[in-house]
Amino acid sequence: MSHLLREHAPITEAGWWLIDDEARERLQPALAARRLVDFAGPHGWQRSSTNLGRVRALAGGAGDGVSASQRRVLEMVELRASFAVARSELRDADRGAGDIDLDTLDRAARAIAAAENRAVFHGLKSAAITGITEASTHKAIALGKDCERYPRHVARAVEALLDAGVGGPYGLALGPEIYTRVLQTAEHGGYPLLDHVREIVGGPIVWAPGLDGGVVVSQRGGDFVLEIGEDLSIGYERHDAEVVELYIEESLTFRVLTEDAALALTG
């Protein structure tokens, strides 16, 4: 049995299928960062840190004539989003009901996906993770409210990356509000704005809950690494006569290897 303790949950095989499938369905479209950055892992729950290959000198050394330095590592962060499922709903699922209430699971999936995206795009200071937009050495470009000008802004971002010697194709992540705005807009002549922007970047355009504004990211590889210890999993917390309390969990860390390989777009 793993640390997830799934076998202790009063949930049938069919119930676990339902819960896992629903979680996958909700998580996959929201995991925007995974579509744009390199993925390393999963390395398992026991992975605690990433080797940075660097050291810091220890003042005073370790004795007469002996210097000392300590390895620097980036420690894994555990993300967890809790949810509860009514046992009556699980019983209905076992009877074949097709409209099971899994709203709290959906919210937890959305929350943990947004948290992962936020850590990648904006960083997580308390865990020493620097995000893509924070690390970028380029001056951010303001998108403004006029959607029809977005292709021009994105083209400027691509040009800035090219000027810095950062090759494409490029991907574009957009926060939900801006993504919806772009999706709803057609340019003069009815050409969808989304298609125009896609032609400029040459790579994917992704809906990114947790991201403020947007970011153009090189897709050549080797610039950004999302490192996963335990990949997204569902575990068991406790239960009573009414509900089963579960959680979605993962462990991760993130590194920017090339600071100028992305350019932030502010909303």
Place this chain on the structure above:
Amino acid sequence: MGICDDAPVGFDSYHEPPDELPAETRTFARLCASLTEEAEAIDWYHQRLAIEKDREARAVMLDALGEEFKHFCMDLEFLLRRAPLWREIAKGILFKEGDIVEHGEESEERAVEGEAAQGAPLAGSESLGIGGRQGAAR
């Protein structure tokens, strides 16, 4: 040959202690067994049809053979959905003209490399198996 949801896979079909196998692995084993049975049934009808001369009997058996084809395809699709690496390799081989062996070698190499880069779940992991999403449609 029909699929019976409640039928357990016979104990001798497991190669590891069934109690230690996760539910997903036991379901996968049931569908593998079903796929094998459908393939056998296809072979049986194929042989019978090769020698049967009676038109009416042939029509009945041809209809039955169509059912077996359908069941086989449904089993296969289920298994491919649950085994992403298998699905990726199948994509490079099925419904393609040309050299089957060549397609197989190329597809395996491409899919295994892609799987390694995209973070296949660790053996024995109970994760959701999402991994990396580069190249995903959405």
